[in-house]
Amino acid sequence: MQKRLGVTIDAETFLRSLTHRSYAFENPGVAHNERLEFLGDSVLSLAIAEEVFRRYPDMPEGELVKRHHVVVSTVALAKVARELRLGPHIRLGKGSG
Numbered sequence: 001m002q003k004r005l006g007v008t009i010d011a012e013t014f015l016r017s018l019t020h021r022s023y024a025f026e027n028p029g030v031a032h033n034e035r036l037e038f039l040g041d042s043v044l045s046l047a048i049a050e051e052v053f054r055r056y057p058d059m060p061e062g063e064l065v066k067r068h069h070v071v072v073s074t075v076a077l078a079k080v081a082r083e084l085r086l087g088p089h090i091r092l093g094k095g096s097g
Contacts, residue, residue: 001089018086022093048072 002014009017016031017040024032045068052059052067059067070076081087 005084015091018089019091020093022095023091026093045072 002008002011007014013036017033017036019030019032021032021034024030048068048071049064052064052071056064056067
């Protein structure tokens with residue numbers, strides 16, 4: 001999976017990134033992804049903000065914010081996750097599916 005995604009991180013961190021808190025709760029001792037998610041959300045937001053800022057040099061701030069929100073929305077990110085076929089690899093608790 002890492003190779004297909006072009007990701008080169010250690011296997012433990014990669015597995016943690018795919019582990020939801022509900023799975024970790026049902027499997028004591030398993031680390032979950034919340035701290036990584038916090039960091040990833042911030043990195044993604046910065047990357048998208050920079051790209052929007054660069055692509056639209058004359059666009060007012062309010063419009064830049066709207067474009068940013070469209071890209072980082074749950075709907076847009078879920079679409080990308082489906083395209084990457086991440087679903088079968090995400091570890092969720094039984095009550096979270």
